[in-house]
Amino acid sequence: MSDYITIRVRGYHIDQHGQVHDRAHTEFLEEARWTLFENFNAIDFFSKLDLALTIVSNHINYRRPCFLNDTLEIHTRVMRIGKASCKMEQKIFLEGTDTVIVDATNIFVLTDKRNYEAIQIEGSAREKLEQLASSS
Amino acid sequence: MSDYITIRVRGYHIDQHGQVHDRAHTEFLEEARWTLFENFNAIDFFSKLDLALTIVSNHINYRRPCFLNDTLEIHTRVMRIGKASCKMEQKIFLEGTDTVIVDATNIFVLTDKRNYEAIQIEGSAREKLEQLASSS
Amino acid sequence: MSDYITIRVRGYHIDQHGQVHDRAHTEFLEEARWTLFENFNAIDFFSKLDLALTIVSNHINYRRPCFLNDTLEIHTRVMRIGKASCKMEQKIFLEGTDTVIVDATNIFVLTDKRNYEAIQIEGSAREKLEQLASSS
Amino acid sequence: MSDYITIRVRGYHIDQHGQVHDRAHTEFLEEARWTLFENFNAIDFFSKLDLALTIVSNHINYRRPCFLNDTLEIHTRVMRIGKASCKMEQKIFLEGTDTVIVDATNIFVLTDKRNYEAIQIEGSAREKLEQLASSS
Numbered sequence: 001m002s003d004y005i006t007i008r009v010r011g012y013h014i015d016q017h018g019q020v021h022d023r024a025h026t027e028f029l030e031e032a033r034w035t036l037f038e039n040f041n042a043i044d045f046f047s048k049l050d051l052a053l054t055i056v057s058n059h060i061n062y063r064r065p066c067f068l069n070d071t072l073e074i075h076t077r078v079m080r081i082g083k084a085s086c087k088m089e090q091k092i093f094l095e096g097t098d099t100v101i102v103d104a105t106n107i108f109v110l111t112d113k114r115n116y117e118a119i120q121i122e123g124s125a126r127e128k129l130e131q132l133a134s135s136s
Numbered sequence: 137m138s139d140y141i142t143i144r145v146r147g148y149h150i151d152q153h154g155q156v157h158d159r160a161h162t163e164f165l166e167e168a169r170w171t172l173f174e175n176f177n178a179i180d181f182f183s184k185l186d187l188a189l190t191i192v193s194n195h196i197n198y199r200r201p202c203f204l205n206d207t208l209e210i211h212t213r214v215m216r217i218g219k220a221s222c223k224m225e226q227k228i229f230l231e232g233t234d235t236v237i238v239d240a241t242n243i244f245v246l247t248d249k250r251n252y253e254a255i256q257i258e259g260s261a262r263e264k265l266e267q268l269a270s271s272s
Numbered sequence: 273m274s275d276y277i278t279i280r281v282r283g284y285h286i287d288q289h290g291q292v293h294d295r296a297h298t299e300f301l302e303e304a305r306w307t308l309f310e311n312f313n314a315i316d317f318f319s320k321l322d323l324a325l326t327i328v329s330n331h332i333n334y335r336r337p338c339f340l341n342d343t344l345e346i347h348t349r350v351m352r353i354g355k356a357s358c359k360m361e362q363k364i365f366l367e368g369t370d371t372v373i374v375d376a377t378n379i380f381v382l383t384d385k386r387n388y389e390a391i392q393i394e395g396s397a398r399e400k401l402e403q404l405a406s407s408s
Numbered sequence: 409m410s411d412y413i414t415i416r417v418r419g420y421h422i423d424q425h426g427q428v429h430d431r432a433h434t435e436f437l438e439e440a441r442w443t444l445f446e447n448f449n450a451i452d453f454f455s456k457l458d459l460a461l462t463i464v465s466n467h468i469n470y471r472r473p474c475f476l477n478d479t480l481e482i483h484t485r486v487m488r489i490g491k492a493s494c495k496m497e498q499k500i501f502l503e504g505t506d507t508v509i510v511d512a513t514n515i516f517v518l519t520d521k522r523n524y525e526a527i528q529i530e531g532s533a534r535e536k537l538e539q540l541a542s543s544s
Contacts, residue, residue: 010306011151012159016204017460017521021148026434034282043341052425059467065524068152069315113425116473146442153324153385162298170418179477188289195331201388205451249289252337284429287419288476295420340424 003036004075006095009068019065025102029060029090032074033106040132046110051125054111054118056085060104071095078133084120085109086129139172140211142231145204155201161238165196165226168210169242176268182246185261190247190254192221196240207231214269220256221245222265275308276347278367281340291337297374301332301362304346305378312404318382323397326383326390328357332376343367350405356392357381358401411444412483414503417476427473433510437468437498440482441514448540454518457533462519462526464493468512479503486541492528493517494537 013024037043037053046053066072073093080087085107092102109118110125121129149160173179173189182189202208209229216223221243228238245254246261257265285296309315309325318325338344345365352359357379364374381390382397393401421432445451445461454461474480481501488495493515500510517526518533529537 008306008310010303011153012157012302014152015147016150016154017147017462017524018152019462019524021438022463022466023148023431023434023438026431030284030429030431031282034280038280054425054427055430055470057467057469058430059465061465062463116425116427144442144446146439148438153326153388155326155388157302158327158330159295159298159302162295166293166295166420167418170416174416190289190291191294191334193331193333194294195329197329198327252289252291283423283425284420284431286424288422288426289419290424293420 003032003039003077004073005032005035007031007072007074009066009070009072011068014068017065018067020067020070020101022060022062025060025062025092028072028074028092029058029102029104029106032076032090033088036076036078036132040128042128042132045128046125047113049125050113051110051119052113054109054116056107056109056118058104058106060102062102063100066092066094066101072101078129081121081126081129081133084118086121139168139175139213140209141168141171143167143208143210145202145206145208147204150204153201154203156203156206156237158196158198161196161198161228164208164210164228165194165238165240165242168212168226169224172212172214172268176264178264178268181264182261183249186249187246187255187261188249190245190252192243192245192254194240194242196238198238199236202230202237208237214265217257217262217265217269220254222257275304275311275349276345277304277307279303279344279346281338281342281344283340286340289337290339292339292342292373294332294334297332297334297364300344300346300364301330301374301376301378304348304362305360308348308350308404312400314400314404317400318397319385321397322385323382323391324385326381326388328379328381330376330378332374334374335372338364338366338373344373350401353393353398353401353405356390358393411440411447411485412481413440413443415439415480415482417474417478417480419476422476425473426475428475428478428509430468430470433468433470433500436480436482436500437466437510437512437514440484440498441496444484444486444540448536450536450540453536454533455521458521459518459527459533460521462517462524464515464517466512466514468510470510471508474500474502474509480509486537489529489534489537489541492526494529 015021075091088106090104151157211227224242226240287293347363360378362376423429483499496514498512
C-alpha cells in the first residue's frame, strides 16, 4: 500500500537557514503514518485487541533542503511483516515531482498495552497488517 | 510566588522573519507553568485527589520580537484564587533585563479527572494553591 | 470570510488526562490562519510589499475538552480592520456539530520587515485585508 | 566530549498509551545537540565562516518506554570526523541510572550557507569539531 498526504511548509517549519528542520520532518512522517493506519481502521482495530503499534527504530536520510511555501507529499508503505516486527518505508517528495527530500525506514512492533511487551504478529493482527502491505 | 525558568532561542523557535513564533512562546509559557507547579509538588498533590489543573483561558500579548540565540526568562505568578478559578500571570523577559517580550494571563480551574467537571476550590486544594500564591 | 480546515486528533495532541493540550490547539489555530491567508494569496502579496502579518495578541478560551480521534473544524474570520490593526476570530468545533471546543480572538498588525515596526493599514494592503473580511 | 542536558517529561510529551512519543524524543535529542554546540561556541564560529551544521541522517532506536514525570539525561558525543562528514552519538538515560531509553546516531555535514552545498571539513572548521570530539 502506498498512500500519501500533502503538507504545506509554514514559517514554524523552517530554521534560521530557511530550510525545513528535522523536527518538522519528524512531524510530517508521523502524521503520514497515522493517516495510513487510519485509512485501514488499524488504530481502532489494534486498540480493541489491547495492542498498540509501537515504533522501535527509525532511520531518516535528509536528501535535499526544502523551503517556505513548498508543498510536500509524504508517501508511506508497509514493506515486510516479520514474526515480531514490521518494516515501513516513507518518502517525502516535492509535490508532483520525483525529487526526494527525505527517505525513512521505520521498524514497528505490536505491544501489549497492559505491560508494554512486544508480541508475535499472528492471527487477525497479522491479517490486518497484510491488508496494509498488499494494497500497493 | 514568582519563579522563572530560562530558555535559549533555537533555530526551530523562529519563523521566516527571524522572530520567535507564537507556537514557541506557547511552549515556553507552558513549560514555565509546569515547573512552578512541580516546585510545589502540586501535580502529584492534585493527582492524588483525582484533580487536574485545567486551563480555561489564556490571553497573550506579544510586546517585542526576539531572535535566535536570545536567552529568555519566563516568570510565573499565581495572582488570585477565586471560588472556582485561579488567575496566573506570566512574563517573558530578555535575560537580565526589564525588556518584556511577552505577557500573559491564564485562568485555571480544578477539574475532577473522572468527569472533567470543574469543582469548587476549597480545603486542602485551596491551601496548596495559596502556598504558590503567597510565596512571592 | 469564514473558512475552515479539519484536523484529526492524534496521540501527540493529548495530555496525561486524554484531552487535547493547549500547545496542540495553538498549532491548530495557527495552521488555520495560514491556510486562510494562503487562500487569498496574502502571504506572497504582503511579502512583495516587504510587509509581514504579525500577531500582537491572542485570547483563547478553552470551552470543552476533546479527545483522541476526534475530528475538529477550525474556522477563521477577519472581523474588523482598524487604522493600524486587524481583528480575527477563530472557533474550533467538533466536526459537523455546533459544539464549540475553543474560541479565540487574535489581533494582527502589518510590520515592515526591515525594522519590525507596525505601519498604517492603507492602500493596497488595506484592500487585500478587506477582501478577506468581506467574503464571509 | 560527552555532555548532557536533563529534561522532565510533561503531559504534552506522552501519547495515548502514557509513553513519551517519538516527536518528543526528537525534540530532546535536538536540544541536546544545540546545547553541546553552544558550549563550544560552535554555532557562532561556523556562522562567521558562512557555514551551517546540517544533519544528513539520523538513526534512532527506541529501547524502552518512559513516562510522565520521568527525568531524562540526554548525552551527546562527537565520535568521528571524516573528510566531509561527522558522526555524533546520543543516548537518553533515565536520570542517574544506566537504563538506556533511546540511542541515536547522527551524521552531519558542513554546508555553505549561500548555496546549501556540503564542503570538505578542513582547516579551522576541522579544528573546532576536533575540540568537541577530543574533550571526552
